[in-house]
Amino acid sequence: MERLRAAIVGTGGIAGAHARALRAYPDQVDIVAATDVDAGRLEKFCGEWSIDGRYASLAEMLASERLDLVHLCTPPGVHAADAISVLEAGATVVCEKPPCLSLAEFDRIAEVEQRSPGHFVGIFQHRFGTAAKAAKQIVDEQRMGRPMVAVCHTLWYRDDAYYEVEWRGRWDTEGGGPTMGHGIHQIDLLGHLLGDWEEISAHAPRLARDVETEDISVAYMTFANGAVSTIVNSVLSPRQESYLRFDFALGTLEVTHLYGHRLNSWRYTPAPGADEKQPPWPPQGADVPSSHQAQLGEVLASIRAGERPPTTGAGLRRTLEIVTGIYASAFTGQRVRRADLTAANAFYHHLNGSAPA
Numbered sequence: 001m002e003r004l005r006a007a008i009v010g011t012g013g014i015a016g017a018h019a020r021a022l023r024a025y026p027d028q029v030d031i032v033a034a035t036d037v038d039a040g041r042l043e044k045f046c047g048e049w050s051i052d053g054r055y056a057s058l059a060e061m062l063a064s065e066r067l068d069l070v071h072l073c074t075p076p077g078v079h080a081a082d083a084i085s086v087l088e089a090g091a092t093v094v095c096e097k098p099p100c101l102s103l104a105e106f107d108r109i110a111e112v113e114q115r116s117p118g119h120f121v122g123i124f125q126h127r128f129g130t131a132a133k134a135a136k137q138i139v140d141e142q143r144m145g146r147p148m149v150a151v152c153h154t155l156w157y158r159d160d161a162y163y164e165v166e167w168r169g170r171w172d173t174e175g176g177g178p179t180m181g182h183g184i185h186q187i188d189l190l191g192h193l194l195g196d197w198e199e200i201s202a203h204a205p206r207l208a209r210d211v212e213t214e215d216i217s218v219a220y221m222t223f224a225n226g227a228v229s230t231i232v233n234s235v236l237s238p239r240q241e242s243y244l245r246f247d248f249a250l251g252t253l254e255v256t257h258l259y260g261h262r263l264n265s266w267r268y269t270p271a272p273g274a275d276e277k278q279p280p281w282p283p284q285g286a287d288v289p290s291s292h293q294a295q296l297g298e299v300l301a302s303i304r305a306g307e308r309p310p311t312t313g314a315g316l317r318r319t320l321e322i323v324t325g326i327y328a329s330a331f332t333g334q335r336v337r338r339a340d341l342t343a344a345n346a347f348y349h350h351l352n353g354s355a356p357a
């Protein structure tokens with residue numbers, strides 16, 4: 001089996017998780033190159049991970065290397081332009097969250113993706129691992145009955161020093177506050193499990209941090225299947241927690257974690273009268289935690305099979321739609337329907353609702 005050739009763009013904080021994930025599949029993929037605008041960081045990273053191809057820019061890297069996979073580990077403001085360059089070069093993009101700054105950018109990427117042999121894959125690692133995959137199957141097969149109520153909390157803490165990194169807390173570089181930057185992980189899993197949404201009402205104030213964006217958001221959302229959910233995203237919560245709860249007709253399924261879950265992060269409570277002989281939880285088999293490695297394993301398997309990888313297309317767009325709906329509702333004071341988020345809506349272009357440039 002010929003190994004795939006991978007490269008990393010942006011060698012800062014999260015790049016190590018990508019390198020570790022890639023190195024977990026040595027018989028399938030090699031890391032052949034990396035690029036960063038910071039030459040010192042690039043050298044250090046390539047030294048640590050023994051990467052030979054070192055480039056000052058993505059353009060130079062794409063011109064010099066034959067690549068199958070390019071991992072974007074850069075700040076969100078550059079994801080769209082770089083994703084388009086990579087797709088035009090014929091490679092698959094594995095892009096850190098958030099996938100890009102707006103639905104407008106997402107749709108531009110999708111247009112290029114259609115004519116490229118590559119795919120645009122968004123990193124949302126919490127959809128992966130044993131428990132999340134089993135939860136998805138249970139919902140799809142209706143083994144806990146109809147979903148009715150969900151709770152989706154990302155209650156994290158980020159101090160003033162965190163926002164000294166120049167790209168954070170700004171609309172044009174981070175793309176939003178905790179809704180876009182942090183809660184998006186839980187929002188992704190919520191939408192992945194419960195499907196398409198219909199309507200959102202939200203508030204997104206800035207209470208404490210010296211940033212352009214919100215530092216907390218609170219939303220109420222309805223789904224096409226009739227389920228309702230509350231969503232809270234915060235960077236002001238000293239006791240940190242990521243929490244998702246699903247109340248189905250036949251039981252409650254909850255996951256409590258911070259940056260990654262495994263089987264013992266989940267709890268199942270049957271409804272009175274639920275079938276005790278064949279409980280739908282816990283799933284059997286190995287306990288694979290949610291992680292970049294778990295997601296990458298599935299991406300590689302799909303590429304090998306000539307199939308579109310998971311976390312692409314409409315399922316990826318939905319996560320950005322929910323985030324957009326939260327901002328659109330919060331900043332207009334109106335309820336927002338999914339159908340409202342067309343190119344005629346300012347929030348389709350910019351998540352703070354500013355007019356298109």
Ligand SMILES: NC(=O)c1ccc[n+]([C@@H]2O[C@H](COP(=O)([O-])OP(=O)(O)OC[C@H]3O[C@@H](n4cnc5c(N)ncnc54)[C@H](O)[C@@H]3O)[C@@H](O)[C@H]2O)c1
Nearest residue numbers: 010011012013014036037038073074075076078096097098
């Ligand atoms: N999935 C997760 O759990 C997770 C966790 C943390 C961060 N992230 C995401 O990863 C991305 C990067 O975050 P980070 O914390 O690693 O940031 P960082 O600031 O630590 O690293 C970003 C790197 O990109 C480089 N860079 C900036 N612009 C560039 C360009 N045009 N070309 C090449 N290199 C460029 C910077 O010099 C820096 O080395 C963000 O989108 C963030 O939201 C995801």
